[in-house]
Amino acid sequence: MTSDHGVLVLAATPIGDPRDAAPRLAEEIATADVVAAEDTRRLRRLCNDLGITPSGAVLSYHEHNEASRTPELVERLRAGARVVVVTDAGMPSVSDPGYRLVDAAVTAGIRVTCVPGPSAVLMALAVSGLPVDRFCFEGFLPRKPGEKARGLAALADERRTMVFFEAPHRIDATLLAMAEAFGADRRAAVCRELTKTYEEVRRGGLAELAAWAADGLRGEITVVVAGATPAVTTVEEALPGIQERVLAGERLKDVCADVAAATGLSKKILYDAALAARRPASGVPS
Template identity: 70%
Template sequence: MTPGVILLAATPIGDAADAPPRLRRALEEADVVAAEDTRRLRALAGRLGVRVGGRLLSFHEHNEHERAPELVRAARDGARVLVVSDAGMPSVSDPGYRLVRAATEQGVRVSVAPGPSAVLTALAISGLATDRFCFEGFVPRRPGDRARALGALAAEPRTMVFFESPHRLAGTLTDMARAFGADRPAAVCRELTKTYEEVRRGRLAELAAWAQDGVRGEITVVVAGAEPAVEKVEDHVDAVLALADGGARLKDAAAEVAGRTGLSKRELYQAALQRKG
């Protein structure tokens, strides 16, 4: 690590063997190590066979606001500051966002040591489309808030990735089936990269029923995006006739609606003629 930098480093999401060499070096070279859970970080360092060389500080969601200025000052004064979460990449549903923002506002260099990611691992193994996706984190805990949040995503065309706790999984899958449709394809990824890794694929209603018996471990849920709505000629005949009633030639009205919808001008024209007849 170079002096005067804040380094966000990804940690293994399960198997310690996934730790990149750069993380090992950073743990040994850092002047300050800010960890979401200091005990878990010490345990990881032990499994990796490295010694944490710098001062070890706790850095979690409850103290990020107070701790961030201290870490920024340390880096500004030339310290090598390493930031790690319990698993995966800091700032992705973990502490780090406020720190990065504060550092960039004060001109302190921020860098990243990439590595394991539960989001990308689950997406890759889900069997669902990977060309376009979005990460939605944890859904709201309160049923009403959760229903509204999922309802707003019902028409989302991209594959969606969520985190969820084991004891809320069944309820969340049930609400997803209600909001997205019982037949929407999805995958529940449990304990990724760990000994008891499991990926359960199926329709949302099927997965919700499976989860009722209880599920353990770290959970990532991947849900297929909504299928694009199919435009139908009969749904746009009224628009053609309205333009014609306003003085447009029927063929011109059909052409205008066809341009807006991508439907066939000829089919719109024929349908409008039949309706008028």
């Protein structure tokens, strides 16, 4: 990385309440050489809320000009500029413009950092009432019903809690499609207008939530869905898979821990059974 290069700063903006802005956000926007904003009008409102005025150039940077504007921003970074990227809400590059520029900056050896802050994904997880120890973010599902159904079918066995974004005019159809793919009683939470005046979190089974949303919802929506419950299996059924993975080079202890987490079976019982089942001369690593 060349020291005379600039710095790319991804700056998280409030997802609703402007009081959630990180103190450093105001400083970064006010002092940046370039502020690349998804919507310059929203940036102006945010600056009014923060009581600041950008001293550098303000450029639009959104999904329609991201490809053409990225090379220009990289050249400014190469020349030593501090470029701050802000989107309408939350962290740039997370279902928002920014990833393309980050990729180009990293390729060019330019430092990339961020101003951490509000996140609809993490807030929805925290208030959902669903397990948060392991989760995956799926963003927006495809709009076409067939593509959406196939995407959800591929996630039917996902054991981690899943987080989705959805538009208000599609939320009822999406919840119905989720109920079809995951089961009517799969637990979920619909989080609407987080941190705003009319914040609402509705929890329940997917079919119940679909019925509730049938008349439509308003605002920004994040959906959190519980992961699939592991199918009940026996130690005997699990052994062939354990033996196959160990023969492929994995450590027996690691495989047993993984299978135990996925099935709910005892790690010790799986380990003892695998030891008892292997041949003395097998040379299986433990």
